[in-house]
Amino acid sequence: MRKIKYKYFIFTSSIFIFFGIFLFILNLIRITLNFDPLKKNNSNSINFSYEILSSDNKVLSKLSRKFDVLDNTDSIPSYLKYSFISGEDKRFLNHNGIDLIGLSRAFINNLQNGYIKEGGSTITQQLARLIFLNNDLSIQRKIKEIIISLLLDFKYSKNQILKLYLNNIYLGSGAYGVNEASQVYFGKLITELTLSEIALIAGLAPAPSIYSPYENIDLAIKQRNKILQSMYIDGYISLGEKDKALKEKVKLNYQINNKDIKDKLLVNYILEEANNKIKNHKKYRFLRIKSSINKNWQEVGQQIAKSIGPNDIEIALVSIESNTGLIRTMITSKNPKINEFNRVTSPIRPLGSTFKIIPYAAALIEGIKLDNKFEDLPNCWKDYCPKNFSEKYSGKISLIESFKNSSNIVPLKIANDIGLKKIINLANLFGLGYEQRLEEFLPLAIGSYGDNLLNITNAYVVFNSNGNLYKPSVIETIESNNYELIWENKFIYKKILPPKVNKSLNNLLEKSVSEGTSIAASIKGKKIYGKTGTSDGNRDLWFIGSINNLTTGVWIGFDENKKSSLSSGNAANFWKKFISKIILDLEN
Numbered sequence: 001m002r003k004i005k006y007k008y009f010i011f012t013s014s015i016f017i018f019f020g021i022f023l024f025i026l027n028l029i030r031i032t033l034n035f036d037p038l039k040k041n042n043s044n045s046i047n048f049s050y051e052i053l054s055s056d057n058k059v060l061s062k063l064s065r066k067f068d069v070l071d072n073t074d075s076i077p078s079y080l081k082y083s084f085i086s087g088e089d090k091r092f093l094n095h096n097g098i099d100l101i102g103l104s105r106a107f108i109n110n111l112q113n114g115y116i117k118e119g120g121s122t123i124t125q126q127l128a129r130l131i132f133l134n135n136d137l138s139i140q141r142k143i144k145e146i147i148i149s150l151l152l153d154f155k156y157s158k159n160q161i162l163k164l165y166l167n168n169i170y171l172g173s174g175a176y177g178v179n180e181a182s183q184v185y186f187g188k189l190i191t192e193l194t195l196s197e198i199a200l201i202a203g204l205a206p207a208p209s210i211y212s213p214y215e216n217i218d219l220a221i222k223q224r225n226k227i228l229q230s231m232y233i234d235g236y237i238s239l240g241e242k243d244k245a246l247k248e249k250v251k252l253n254y255q256i257n258n259k260d261i262k263d264k265l266l267v268n269y270i271l272e273e274a275n276n277k278i279k280n281h282k283k284y285r286f287l288r289i290k291s292s293i294n295k296n297w298q299e300v301g302q303q304i305a306k307s308i309g310p311n312d313i314e315i316a317l318v319s320i321e322s323n324t325g326l327i328r329t330m331i332t333s334k335n336p337k338i339n340e341f342n343r344v345t346s347p348i349r350p351l352g353s354t355f356k357i358i359p360y361a362a363a364l365i366e367g368i369k370l371d372n373k374f375e376d377l378p379n380c381w382k383d384y385c386p387k388n389f390s391e392k393y394s395g396k397i398s399l400i401e402s403f404k405n406s407s408n409i410v411p412l413k414i415a416n417d418i419g420l421k422k423i424i425n426l427a428n429l430f431g432l433g434y435e436q437r438l439e440e441f442l443p444l445a446i447g448s449y450g451d452n453l454l455n456i457t458n459a460y461v462v463f464n465s466n467g468n469l470y471k472p473s474v475i476e477t478i479e480s481n482n483y484e485l486i487w488e489n490k491f492i493y494k495k496i497l498p499p500k501v502n503k504s505l506n507n508l509l510e511k512s513v514s515e516g517t518s519i520a521a522s523i524k525g526k527k528i529y530g531k532t533g534t535s536d537g538n539r540d541l542w543f544i545g546s547i548n549n550l551t552t553g554v555w556i557g558f559d560e561n562k563k564s565s566l567s568s569g570n571a572a573n574f575w576k577k578f579i580s581k582i583i584l585d586l587e588n
Contacts, residue, residue: 049179049189049286052270054295055328055476061267064179064190065285067163069156074285076162079195080178082236083202084166087227089123090234092162097124097153098146124149127165171201172208185213187253195241196248199227213252221250261298263336269345270474277478277487286481292326292474292489294319300581301331308334308574313566314559316343316453317578319552322461324491325470328550343555348435348450349540352533352568353517355447357460358427359411360403360508362418364501365426370400370508374410381442386412389534403508404516406532408446415445429496430459431469447533457544457553463505463529464546467497513545520572521545523580530575532568539563543571547579548586554578 051062068074085092091099099122121129128148152161171181181201182190188197203223204211213220225246232242261267274289297319305315319329333339341347364370376394378387388408394401402410415423420440427433436450458472470493478487497505509529512518518532521543530545541556541564554571558564579586 046271046275048284050271050274051189051286051288052267053288053290054293054298055291055326056295057290058295059187060261060270060291060293060295061183062187062189063183066167066177066179069160069163069167072159074163076159076166077190077193077198079198079237080166080190080193080202081162082231082234083198083227084123084162084205086230086234086236087202088126088205092123093158095122095153097149097151098122121145122149123165124152124161126169127161128152130168130170131164169205170208171204172212173214183253185253186251194245194248195228195237196224196245196250199231199245200224200250203227213250214254217250217252224250261293261295261336263302263330263332263339265332265336265339265342266293266298266330269330269342273473273475274478277475284480284486287486288479288481288483289475290477290479292321292324292328292476293330294328294582294585297329297582297585298331301329301578302336304574304577304581305331305334308556308570312558313556313564314343315574316555317552317574318344318454318457319550320457320461320470320472322464322546322549322551323468324489325458325461325472325493326476326489326491327472327474329552330474341559343559344453346452347559348452349555349557350450350535351432351447351456352535352540352542353406353447354456354460354531354533354542354544355427355432355449356403356406356411356445357463357505357509357531358430358432359414359418359423359445360399361497361501361505362423362426363399363414364504365497366418366422368399368414370504371398373398374402374413376402376405376407376409379409379413381412381416384442386443386446400508400511404511406512406517411445412442415442420444429469430462431455432459447535453542453553453555456542457551460530460544460546460553461551462496463502463509464549464551465493467495467499467502468493469496509546517568518543518545518572520569521576523547523576523583526583530572532572534568537563538566538568541566541568541571543568543575545572545575545579547583550579550586552579 046065049064052060054060067076089099091101125145128145132148133145167177170176171178173184175181175184178201179190181204182188182193185201186193186197200213200220203220203226209215211220211223228242228245231237232239270289270291274287301317305317308315315331315334317329317331318327320326321328330344332342332344373396376397378393386408389406394405397407397410420442423445424433424438424440427438432451432455433449435452435455438444438449441448454472462469470491473489476489477485479485506529509531510527513522513528513530518530521528521530526547528545528547530543533542534540539557539561542554544551544553552575554575556566556571556574
C-alpha cells in the first residue's frame with residue numbers, strides 16, 4: 001500500500017514539475033515572441049539624427065538616432081559593427097544565440113584562476129538581459145537568459161539583434177546606446193567617429209565605470225588598444241588602419257573648443273519644436289536645425305545663474321528678439337546638468353505685478369490718459385480689502401505715478417470700472433490666460449492668476465515691437481542632410497495695440513525702471529522698459545524688461561513654492577547683470 005502511495009506521489013509530483021517547467025518556458029516564449037522592437041527603439045529616442053546649431057552656426061548639440069531595427073537599409077557602420085563583435089562575441093555571426101565554445105572556455109579559465117575572470121555571454125545573451133532580465137547572479141536568471149537568447153536568434157536576424165544591442169547597451173556617463181555614447185564622449189554623430197574613437201567606445205562595454213575615459217584615460221586607452229588588436233587579428237582592419245588608430249590622440253568632448261551645451265531640456269525644447277514644424281519628419285534620417293539661441297549669451301546667463309543664492313533657490317531666464325519672436329537665450333535652471341524641469345515653460349506661477357500692465361493697457365484703449373487722476377487710498381470691494389505694498393498710499397495720483405509706484409488699488413479700480421471681461425479678453429489677446437484660465441475674479445488685475453515665464457515675457461515683447469505679437473520660436477531654419485531647406489521661420493505676427501497706446505505703455509514701463517519700483521534694473525545712460533512682480537510671501541520674484549531689440553524675462557523662486565527672503569529687486573538685478581554682459585552685442 002505504501003509503495004503504491006509513494007509511486008502515486010512521485011508520478012503526481014513529476015506531472016506538476018513538468019507542467020511548471022512547461023508553463024515557465026511557454027511564458028518566456030510568449031514574452032519574447034510578442035516583443036516589439038519598434039516600441040523599444042522609440043521609447044527614449046528620436047526618429048532622426050540631428051545637428052543643432054546656434055544662431056551664429058556654432059554646434060550646440062548633435063546626436064545620432066537609434067538604429068532602425070526593422071529597416072534593412074539602415075546599416076551599421078563597418079568599424080562599429082566589428083569592434084563590438086571582435087570585443088564582445090567573436091562567433092556572433094555563427095552561433096545560435098549561445099556560444100558553447102565560449103562558455104566552455106570561460107568556465108575553464110575561471111576555474112583555473114579561482115575567480116570569475118572571463119564571461120561567456122554572447123551579444124544575444126547580453127541583449128536578453130538588457131531587454132527582459134537583469135544582472136542578478138542566479139541559476140534561474142541564467143536559464144531564462146539562455147532560453148530567451150535562443151528565441152531571439154530564431155526570431156531576428158543577426159543584424160537586427162546587433163542593432164537592438166547597440167541601441168540599448170549602457171556605456172557609462174548616462175549614455176544608453178552607442179549613439180548617446182558618441183555624443184557624451186566625443187560630441188559627434190556615429191558616422192563622424194574615427195576607428196580609434198569607435199574602439200574606445202566598444203572597450204567600455206565590459207565595465208563602463210572602470211574603462212571610462214573621464215575616470216581613467218590611461219586604462220581607457222589600454223582597453224581601446226586591446227579592441228584594435230583584436231579587430232586586426234580577426235581580420236576586420238588592416239595593419240595600417242590599426243597603427244594609425246593606435247597613434248591617434250584621444251580628444252574627449254570636454255576638450256573640444258566648440259563643446260555642446262549641457263542643458264538637455266533646452267535641446268529637447270528645440271527638438272520638440274522641430275517635430276511640430278515638420279509634419280513628415282519621419283521620412284528624414286537627419287535634420288540640421290539652426291536654432292535662434294545665441295551660444296555666448298546662453299553661456300553668460302548660465303554662469304551668472306550659478307551665483308544666485310540661497311543654494312536651493314532656482315532661476316529661469318528667457319530672452320526674445322522683439323521684432324522676430326526668436327528666443328535668443330533660455331536658462332532653465334541653475335544647474336542644467338542635473339535639471340529635469342524646464343522653469344521657463346512648465347511652472348504656472350502667480351504673475352504678481354507683471355500682470356498689471358494689462359489693466360493699464362485696457363485703460364488706455366478705453367481712452368483714459370496717463371495724467372488722469374485716481375484715488376490711491378484703502379478701498380474694499382465687498383469683502384475684498386486689498387492693500388498696497390508696505391501699506392503706502394498716495395491719495396490723488398496720475399495713471400503714470402500709480403504704475404511707477406506699483407499701486408494695487410489703482411489697477412483694481414480700473415478693472416472694476418472697465419469690467420473684468422475686457423481685461424480677460426485683452427490678456428488672452430496677449431497670449432495669457434491659457435495655461436491657467438482667467439475667471440472674473442477682481443484680484444486677477446494685480447496678478448493673482450498664474451502663467452509661465454515664456455508667455456509673460458512674450459506679452460512684454462508686444463510693447464517693444466510696436467504693438468505686434470509674435471509667436472515665440474527657437475528655430476530659424478531646418479535643413480536635410482544635403483542642405484535642402486525643409487522649413488524656414490517666416491516671423492508671422494498680428495497687430496494687437498495701436499501705436500499711440502503702445503507708446504504710452506512704454507512711457508509707463510520706462511518710468512517704472514528709471515524712477516519706480518523696478519529701479520534695480522536701471523543701467524546708466526540706457527533706456528529700459530520693464531516691470532517687477534512679486535507673489536505672496538515673495539514666493540515668485542519676476543522682472544520683465546526690454547532694451548534695444550531684446551525683451552528678457554527673469555523668474556526666481558523655490559520649486560517647493562516656499563516663502564523667500566529675497567525681493568523682486570533681486571530678479572531685476574539679475575536681469576541687469578545679464579544685460580550688462582551682452583550689451584555690446586545688442587548695440588552692434
